[in-house]
Amino acid sequence: MAVVGYEWQPPLNTGVPGMRYSWDEIKSLAVVDDNHLPYLSVPANQATGVSYSARDIDAFIVALPEKVFYPADAFDTLVPKLFKLGGAVTLPPQDQTIIRYFVTTGSAFRRFVRRYESEFDHQLVAAVMKLPFAQFLWIVEFATEAQWAVNQVAARAVIDATASLTEHYPFWIVHSRSEALIFNREAVSLNLNSGMGVLNMAGSGHAGFSRMNTNLRPTVTK
């Protein structure tokens, strides 16, 4: 079978502390299963009237471009560590954050930033346009429960998908509404004094950045 889509569950206002991932917010998967009619809705959790749920699936195989060397597996471990960057960039409290990460291309990210240019500090927009991104990027979005409910995020990390697993700083950018850390990825090893800098940005005047919903170019009907 092939998974071709998903449906978010209605936003929850749990008030319960604890970091969550975006897949915790998925209500169902849209699948094409040879044993059923096309576009079967498979609930995330077991429900009455359905033969199986997403919990019954052992593994998903996701085809990533061969240039993506930093694997998705690594993010489950890397992402919680990013909260230690709190001394340099303002992230929401870890136990109140919903994390979403996905792979995209440098050009898709630039297109997104240009489209929502008014949400970003002009210096950050300029940095996004000038940095020599690799073709593929991982994006990590940090949102509070309230922001998640309105498709917004508090902060974002842009990570080099061609980076090595052993890099301490595989980042291009880590930005919130008030600061942006910009990294030099042209050098093999990062010098903290000369290889990275911070943009202190004026208040963005909004409660959160728009979530980057479409990570790849949508299919266009011919």
Next chain:
Amino acid sequence: MDEDKSGVFKLVDGLKPVDPKALADFEKEMTDQGIPEIIKDVEKRRILAAKSLQRRLEKPTEEKTEPPKS
């Protein structure tokens, strides 16, 4: 900094150096735990994936039961 701008400072206007102390916690966390854990997790997943290739497809339980002898 203006006179000897290089690398990312040359590329991005308004960039200021970061106090390395602000990143010390992150660097320590990555060195002591982050990178060893990441390498271990990725290797664990790779072994699981390799083992899964050797897994045989199982028939549903009801098909395993033998037909009654007549």
